[in-house]
Amino acid sequence: MILRVILGDQLSHQITSLSDIDAARDMVLLCEVRNEATRVPHHKKKIAFIFSAMRHFAAELEAAGYRTRYIRYDAPDNAGSLTGELERAIEALSPEQIIVTEPSEYAVLKEVESWKTHFPIPLEIRDDNRFLCTKDTFATWAEGRKQLRMEFFYREMRRTYGILMEDDKPVGGQWNYDAENRKPAKSGLDIPATYLSEPDSITQEVLELVGREFSEHFGDLEPFHFAVTAAQAQQALEQFIRERLCHFGDYQDAMLQGEPWMYHSHLSFYINCGLLSPLECIQKVEQAYRDGLAPLNAAEGFIRQILGWREYVRGIYWLKMPDYVSENFLGAERPLPEFYWSAATKMNCLRQCVAETKANAHAHHIQRLMVLGNFALLAGLNPKEVNQWFWIVYADAYEWVELPNVSGMVLFADGGLLASKPYAASGAYINRMSDYCKGCSYKVSKKNGPDACPFNYLYWDFLIRQQDKLGANPRMGMPYRTLSKMDAAKVDLIRADSTRFLQAVDAGEIV
Numbered sequence: 001m002i003l004r005v006i007l008g009d010q011l012s013h014q015i016t017s018l019s020d021i022d023a024a025r026d027m028v029l030l031c032e033v034r035n036e037a038t039r040v041p042h043h044k045k046k047i048a049f050i051f052s053a054m055r056h057f058a059a060e061l062e063a064a065g066y067r068t069r070y071i072r073y074d075a076p077d078n079a080g081s082l083t084g085e086l087e088r089a090i091e092a093l094s095p096e097q098i099i100v101t102e103p104s105e106y107a108v109l110k111e112v113e114s115w116k117t118h119f120p121i122p123l124e125i126r127d128d129n130r131f132l133c134t135k136d137t138f139a140t141w142a143e144g145r146k147q148l149r150m151e152f153f154y155r156e157m158r159r160t161y162g163i164l165m166e167d168d169k170p171v172g173g174q175w176n177y178d179a180e181n182r183k184p185a186k187s188g189l190d191i192p193a194t195y196l197s198e199p200d201s202i203t204q205e206v207l208e209l210v211g212r213e214f215s216e217h218f219g220d221l222e223p224f225h226f227a228v229t230a231a232q233a234q235q236a237l238e239q240f241i242r243e244r245l246c247h248f249g250d251y252q253d254a255m256l257q258g259e260p261w262m263y264h265s266h267l268s269f270y271i272n273c274g275l276l277s278p279l280e281c282i283q284k285v286e287q288a289y290r291d292g293l294a295p296l297n298a299a300e301g302f303i304r305q306i307l308g309w310r311e312y313v314r315g316i317y318w319l320k321m322p323d324y325v326s327e328n329f330l331g332a333e334r335p336l337p338e339f340y341w342s343a344a345t346k347m348n349c350l351r352q353c354v355a356e357t358k359a360n361a362h363a364h365h366i367q368r369l370m371v372l373g374n375f376a377l378l379a380g381l382n383p384k385e386v387n388q389w390f391w392i393v394y395a396d397a398y399e400w401v402e403l404p405n406v407s408g409m410v411l412f413a414d415g416g417l418l419a420s421k422p423y424a425a426s427g428a429y430i431n432r433m434s435d436y437c438k439g440c441s442y443k444v445s446k447k448n449g450p451d452a453c454p455f456n457y458l459y460w461d462f463l464i465r466q467q468d469k470l471g472a473n474p475r476m477g478m479p480y481r482t483l484s485k486m487d488a489a490k491v492d493l494i495r496a497d498s499t500r501f502l503q504a505v506d507a508g509e510i511v
């Protein structure tokens, strides 16, 4: 008998570990374990999502005639770890071989690799072919390049997969239509709802379990509306293509108060845990464009996120682990403020984004990057603490995707490996791309003083503090030229406001 281990983010019937399964001979092991649920103390909704999706996946395998050994979280003899559960399965079943697809995260891969010496049974670790660029292909692409740039990687991927290509040229003549994708959104837009499923009896049981066992974890457990099967995730994809893809590009960078979902796809949860195939999402969106159902800027913008960014950050993760976790190029040491959990802040943009994160285990990209991330960058928050937060709070978070986005894209902690410059911005950017500022206690038009938008002075204070490290960056030339023309009195005001504000943050005051 071969024991085939499926992890909680490998819920795909096409996963390599199941490719040659023999229904009569083999057994599939899935286990809900404390170690995985608390590797970081995940948002309650994320644990419920993964457990429910795991249970539905096991039920589908059973219905298709395969044998499963499913260990529930509250099983009395649950060993609490993947290794512990494998040990129990080996004792009970005496398999002749173990097959597993490589885990997506470094620590879990190391744990799985340790099974080779830990157990006297042959172990086969297979590649994860859900990713479209192998670790080796990425490493070869990266080799010898002084700077890694997503845009060039993305073009290679478009060529390799023949996506949005006409012979060897990009459809429409350009690789990238981002210039068309920066429209602010006006309130009053009639944004179609996100996909909503109703919890069935399996999900209800999981919700009770998570409410009982993880009451201390961050976030609201209910209402719970995620898709938990591949069929439901398919419906979510089709609904996105039908109802929101047409405006995906236009409003990709826009934020509106009370609109946590906007025109995004809300598919990352499903792609990352295996319920949806990334290539299928790309191909369906390309088809929608070719059928005239979506404009090119929308289809290309969406495809770039998955074929480009998603693969690129995964490549960087494996290229740079395990050291990537400890990167702190800018020497940022400030602890994460309490308002990242409580939303208790007078800064309306941050209050909205944290509250939506708590409610939905989701925030859209520009909220993560330009509000939650931007503040962390400008205030000099410690990368380890910021990474922990981003890993804990989002239902789509796994270290392989969260870490490069946070340390590379947001915090510039890798010194510019992933991004050519920090995405630092003042309140003017948030005001242009959202309607948050009109409901804020601070004034976005004011640059200094107690009622000025903190992003305004923190932006310049950040540039002043980091001049040694960023001053020579050619892409930062413009702001540093402006800074060099500022008179000393203005610089003093910026420094004084920033010191006062950050001292209040450190003292735990409501800022």
Ligand code: FAD
Pocket: 264, 265, 266, 267, 268, 269, 271, 272, 302, 305, 306, 309, 310, 311, 313, 363, 364, 365, 366, 368, 369, 373, 390, 391, 394, 396, 397, 398, 401, 402, 405, 406, 409, 410
């Ligand atoms: P859409 O806007 O509809 O984009 C389509 C798909 O593209 C997404 O589903 C996702 O699979 C992919 N994608 C888009 N941007 C990225 C990106 N930068 N990196 C990787 N994939 C991308 N994404 C995660 O999946 N997990 C995370 O833990 C995560 N952490 C992030 C942390 C920070 C600080 C930032 C700035 C971004 C992070 N992202 C993460 C990327 C992005 O914000 C989410 O993928 C996106 O918000 C998910 O919502 P969506 O499915 O509606 O995405």
Ligand code: DLZ
Pocket: 006, 007, 008, 009, 010, 031, 032, 033, 034, 036, 037, 038, 042, 046, 047, 050, 103, 104, 105, 106, 108, 109, 398
């Ligand atoms: C995210 C998650 C959670 C919350 N729980 C489990 C679990 O109990 N069992 C499991 O196999 N996987 C879980 N996962 C997903 C894993 O964390 C994910 O598969 C690994 O981190 C990938 O390296």
Ligand code: SF4
Pocket: 346, 347, 348, 349, 350, 426, 427, 428, 430, 431, 436, 437, 438, 440, 441, 442, 443, 444, 453, 454, 455
């Ligand atoms: Fe955020 Fe500043 Fe706007 Fe307030 S004024 S919402 S703090 S950007």
